Amino acid sequence: xxxxxxxxxxxxxxxxxxxxxxxxxxxxxxxxxxxxxxxxxxxxxxxxxxxxxxxxxxxxxxxxxxxxxxxxxxxxxxxxxxxxxxxxxxxxxxxxxxxxxxxxxxxxxxxxxxxxxxxxxxxxxxxxxxxxxxxxxxxxxxxxxxxxxxxxxxxxxxxxxxxxxxxxxxxxxxxxxxxxxxxxxxxxxxxxxxxxxxxxxxxxxxxxxxxxxxxxxxxxxxxxxxxxxxxxxxxxxxxxxxxxxxxxxxxxxxxxxxxxxxxxxxxxxxxxxxxxxxxxxxxxxxxxxxxxxxxxxxxxxxxxxxxxxxxxxxxx
Amino acid sequence: xxxxxxxxxxxxxxxxxxxxxxxxxxxxxxxxxxxxxxxxxxxxxxxxxxxxxxxxxxxxxxxxxxxxxxxxxxxxxxxxxxxxxxxxxxxxxxxxxxxxxxxxxxxxxxxxxxxxxxxxxxxxxxxxxxxxxxxxxxxxxxxxxxxxxxxxxxxxxxxxxxxxxxxxxxxxxxxxxxxxxxxxxxxxxxxxxxxxxxxxxxxxxxxxxxxxxxxxxxxxxxxxxxxxxxxxxxxxxxxxxxxxxxxxxxxxxxxxxxxxxxxxxxxxxxxxxxxxxxxxxxxxxxxxxxxxxxxxxxxxxxxxxxxxxxxxxxxx
Numbered sequence: 001x002x003x004x005x006x007x008x009x010x011x012x013x014x015x016x017x018x019x020x021x022x023x024x025x026x027x028x029x030x031x032x033x034x035x036x037x038x039x040x041x042x043x044x045x046x047x048x049x050x051x052x053x054x055x056x057x058x059x060x061x062x063x064x065x066x067x068x069x070x071x072x073x074x075x076x077x078x079x080x081x082x083x084x085x086x087x088x089x090x091x092x093x094x095x096x097x098x099x100x101x102x103x104x105x106x107x108x109x110x111x112x113x114x115x116x117x118x119x120x121x122x123x124x125x126x127x128x129x130x131x132x133x134x135x136x137x138x139x140x141x142x143x144x145x146x147x148x149x150x151x152x153x154x155x156x157x158x159x160x161x162x163x164x165x166x167x168x169x170x171x172x173x174x175x176x177x178x179x180x181x182x183x184x185x186x187x188x189x190x191x192x193x194x195x196x197x198x199x200x201x202x203x204x205x206x207x208x209x210x211x212x213x214x215x216x217x218x219x220x221x222x223x224x225x226x227x228x229x230x231x232x233x234x235x236x237x238x239x240x241x242x243x244x245x246x247x248x249x250x251x252x253x254x255x256x257x258x259x260x261x262x263x264x265x266x267x268x269x270x271x272x273x274x275x276x277x278x279x280x281x282x283x284x285x286x287x288x289x290x291x292x293x294x295x296x297x298x299x300x301x302x303x304x305x306x307x308x309x310x311x312x313x314x315x316x
Numbered sequence: 317x318x319x320x321x322x323x324x325x326x327x328x329x330x331x332x333x334x335x336x337x338x339x340x341x342x343x344x345x346x347x348x349x350x351x352x353x354x355x356x357x358x359x360x361x362x363x364x365x366x367x368x369x370x371x372x373x374x375x376x377x378x379x380x381x382x383x384x385x386x387x388x389x390x391x392x393x394x395x396x397x398x399x400x401x402x403x404x405x406x407x408x409x410x411x412x413x414x415x416x417x418x419x420x421x422x423x424x425x426x427x428x429x430x431x432x433x434x435x436x437x438x439x440x441x442x443x444x445x446x447x448x449x450x451x452x453x454x455x456x457x458x459x460x461x462x463x464x465x466x467x468x469x470x471x472x473x474x475x476x477x478x479x480x481x482x483x484x485x486x487x488x489x490x491x492x493x494x495x496x497x498x499x500x501x502x503x504x505x506x507x508x509x510x511x512x513x514x515x516x517x518x519x520x521x522x523x524x525x526x527x528x529x530x531x532x533x534x535x536x537x538x539x540x541x542x543x544x545x546x547x548x549x550x551x552x553x554x555x556x557x558x559x560x561x562x563x564x565x566x567x568x569x570x571x572x573x574x575x576x577x578x579x580x581x582x583x584x585x586x587x588x589x590x591x592x593x594x595x596x597x598x599x600x601x602x603x604x605x606x607x608x609x610x611x612x613x614x615x616x617x618x619x620x621x622x623x624x625x626x627x628x629x630x631x632x
Contacts, residue, residue, distance in 0.1 A: 031618050034616070034618050035616045035618045035619055038613060038616030038617070038618070039613045039616070041613070042611070042613060052368060257611050258607045258611065261607050261610040261611050261617070262603070262607055264610075264617050265606070265610060265617040265620060265621065266590070266594075268617045268618055268620075268621045269590070269593060269617075269620075269621040269624065269625075270586065270590055272621050272622065272625060273589055273590070273593070273621075273625060273629075274582070274585070274586055274589070276625065276629065277585060277589070278582075287578070290578075290581065291574045291577050291578055294577040294580075294581060295358070295573050295574065295577050297354060297355045297357070297358060300350070300351045300354030300355070301354070301577070301580050301581040301584045301585075302347050302350050302351045302354070302584055303351055304581060304584075304585075305581065305584045305585040305588050305589075306588065308585065309585075309588060309589060309592065311630075312629055312630055313589075313592065313628055313629060313630065314627075314628055314629065314630055
């Protein structure tokens with residue numbers, strides 16, 4: 001029988017879905033498939049898109065996909081959802097607005113939920129991106145909610161990062177801007193028909209002008225969109241292409257690729273090492289004892305970690 | 317000379333600040349102090365407060381602190397800020413509204429920024445909570461922005477978790493609610509003078525009623541506040557006390573403590589193990605070679621991680 005990876009490389013979409021489920025469920029054999037697929041990765045152009053809930057990211061993604069598809073490009077979409085830690089389900093679940101692309105064979109959509117504290121959002125996202133890349137998707141859109149640390153990491157490994165804002169987000173808007181300024185290669189003010197969009201554009205421009213010159217020499221442009229009507233989306237896509245060009249002509253692309261490779265490798269290493277340690281604890285049925293000792297303050301977590309490392313690591 | 321930990325236990329605030337900086341900077345000796353402090357932890361009541369940017373969390377925290385202080389309780393505040401990955405600085409930086417507590421010796425405020433991908437938000441937060449706990453703070457308030465995965469973890473380890481919402485957050489509000497329902501022990505609709513607050517309360521109530529009965533039997537109440545005017549804050553604090561009581565009378569407290577201990581231990585283990593691996597790579601000056609191999613697809617990150625584990629771990 002052909003391997004799962006082979007079937008994916010031959011264009012079998014159900015095999016791809018299967019592997020992604022296996023990745024979600026942390027089924028060990030998924031690693032074999034990922035290993036087999038990896039040599040076929042590195043061709044897709046990865047676009048990260050982030051912004052607060054309600055900013056219309058999904059709609060923007062939806063409209064961009066229309067344009068990419070008209071240009072004949074195939075698209076992968078990874079919608080990264082923060083997860084309820086109790087149910088294991090994704091917060092945003094199915095993206096209804098993207099359903100109409102679901103019947104398009106050139107578009108592959110995957111909502112990504114994470115569970116527990118082990119091998120989180122970033123690891124799964126990297127794995128899924130690799131699968132879509134190996135599937136031959138020309139463009140991979142990674143959509144994340146908010147600006148949490150994991151999400152910053154995810155967006156950071158994209159070739160082009162888009163930050164979406166909307167007018168009237170409240171008091172903290174100045175603060176948000178200050179923090180996201182270095183994340184965004186492109187900025188979008190969506191729902192630009194709303195009151196306050198002019199002021200927001202002025203403020204954002206000012207903050208961008210005041211911030212340090214980027215080492216790649218790129219000046220992040222601001223786009224005003226009304227995504228629900230499709231307004232401003234062509235300009236945004238064109239902006240992505242301009243950034244892509246600038247990136248390819250600078251040394252920054254190489255640097256981004258290295259950062260991305262490093263991040264992925266460390267994520268994988270972390271997940272695999274930690275699951276080894278946890279297996280050890282579970283095999284010896286030690287959790288109850290460990291937690292008792294910790295709660296009764298008979299040992300501290302720092303010394304316990306060192307003890308365990310001394311037991312498990314060579315040349316300690 | 318007395319150790320840093322000893323000085324902290326004797327009430328030396330500058331020593332506490334110093335240790336927290338060392339924790340931020342990952343200075344190895346910080347571990348010794350944390351070990352020494354750990355037996356003195358486990359007394360503080362930890363309250364997590366989360367919600368989207370602009371929802372007024374800082375103001376709510378500020379007003380709650382007024383009440384706790386009037387009751388004679390000492391307070392620690394950990395403001396967890398997602399970090400710009402480029403500058404290493406915190407997004408929200410100084411919380412101006414909380415500055416007026418800065419001269420109060422009974423209040424210790426710490427903004428928490430994180431850097432890089434190693435040992436992130438949760439680890440540092442746990443460490444800082446432990447320091448404040450050992451300092452003898454009666455109440456520790458942990459404020460986080462948004463609902464990212466790390467933040468969910470942080471809030472999850474609190475005794476009482478508060479989710480703050482505001483009316484008119486946009487389209488995704490239904491979706492947000494569905495995801496945060498299980499995180500919140502208490503819900504706050506802040507800026508309740510705004511249009512849409514009644515509807516939001518109705519919707520939230522409905523979602524709460526429809527969701528699974530919690531195993532602790534606790535029905536999460538909804539509080540309407542106008543924090544800037546101090547409205548509804550007494551009720552909220554009273555709600556926290558009611559939840560504390562319910563928690564102490566149920567088996568859930570023990571379960572929470574165990575979860576918290578496990579999370580902290582795994583965070584510590586992860587950080588320490590990973591920094592060991594990274595040291596190995598850096599000592600042998602292997603990064604350039606590794607990244608070259610990965611980028612050229614001569615090796616995949618999954619096989620490379622396995623290879624490194626075989627080299628470093630016993631009984632592989």
